[in-house]
Amino acid sequence: MRSLEDFQAVQELVALGHSDSEIRRLTDIPRSTIRDWRAGLGATSNRDRRDCGHNCSGDHDYAMLPSIEYCYVLGMYLGDGYINRTHRGVWRLRITCDERYPEIVSECRSALTAIMPNNRAGAWSPSSSRCVIIYMYSRHWPCYLPHHGVGRKHERRIALHPWQEAHVANAPHSFVRGLIHSDGCRTIANDRGNPSVRYHFSNRSEDIKRLFCSTLDDLGIPWTRPSNRDIAIYRKEATARLDEFVGPKK
Numbered sequence: 051m052r053s054l055e056d057f058q059a060v061q062e063l064v065a066l067g068h069s070d071s072e073i074r075r076l077t078d079i080p081r082s083t084i085r086d087w088r089a090g091l092g093a094t095s096n097r098d099r100r101d102c103g104h105n106c107s108g109d110h111d112y113a114m115l116p117s118i119e120y121c122y123v124l125g126m127y128l129g130d131g132y133i134n135r136t137h138r139g140v141w142r143l144r145i146t147c148d149e150r151y152p153e154i155v156s157e158c159r160s161a162l163t164a165i166m167p168n169n170r171a172g173a174w175s176p177s178s179s180r181c182v183i184i185y186m187y188s189r190h191w192p193c194y195l196p197h198h199g200v201g202r203k204h205e206r207r208i209a210l211h212p213w214q215e216a217h218v219a220n221a222p223h224s225f226v227r228g229l230i231h232s233d234g235c236r237t238i239a240n241d242r243g244n245p246s247v248r249y250h251f252s253n254r255s256e257d258i259k260r261l262f263c264s265t266l267d268d269l270g271i272p273w274t275r276p277s278n279r280d281i282a283i284y285r286k287e288a289t290a291r292l293d294e295f296v297g298p299k300k
């Protein structure tokens with residue numbers, strides 16, 4: 051893995067107009083790495099990381115992540131998660147859960163452990179509230195959850211990277227489950243005397259709502275939008291499908 055200094059040196063030499071082979075000679079960094087950094091996406095995301103003090107080249111094998119657990123964490127994070135830098139380039143991921151749902155807390159901690167087996171997935175309950183905050187420290191949260199940015203999620207663009215889209219395509223159920231576990235609910239409505247299951251998902255970010263709806267589309271589950279902020283799933287066959295892999299919060 052390359053250091054931040056290497057990356058900055060290459061950026062400067064690129065800006066000065068040097069070719070890849072000249073930079074290779076000047077820095078001893080492989081040409082393939084220089085080419086990737088020059089290519090744009092890598093350079094942009096690394097520059098973003100430098101701005102937020104992230105000392106990592108982002109050279110991870112994302113395909114090795116377990117899709118089911120990763121998509122669940124991604125859904126929970128997009129709903130109710132937050133990462134911030136704590137000290138010396140270490141980042142803390144926090145996901146807030148309702149204390150009434152200990153199984154969700156436990157599932158979230160297990161999924162985090164599956165993604166980063168060497169790091170501890172902790173949980174604490176602030177005495178003044180009825181929530182549980184699940185947390186894990188790592189240098190690599192900005193790599194694994196590259197949606198970090200200035201401002202709140204609904205005020206900035208949230209899009210998945212191609213490697214994340216591949217995981218969601220592998221485990222769409224798990225992504226929907228994570229989103230509903232964080233920002234959704236399952237209710238029983240009284241439909242002319244008959245109990246009827248309904249799912250709701252509510253989030254202020256248009257991008258996150260779009261990700262939720264497009265994943266439902268991929269699963270063939272119809273949805274409606276009863277209000278600006280809400281996505282609802284009402285139809286009997288659709289809620290029955292969701293019950294197969296979401297169900298009541300526990």
Ligand SMILES: [Zn+2]
Binds near residue numbers: 107108110193
């Ligand atoms: Zn990293």
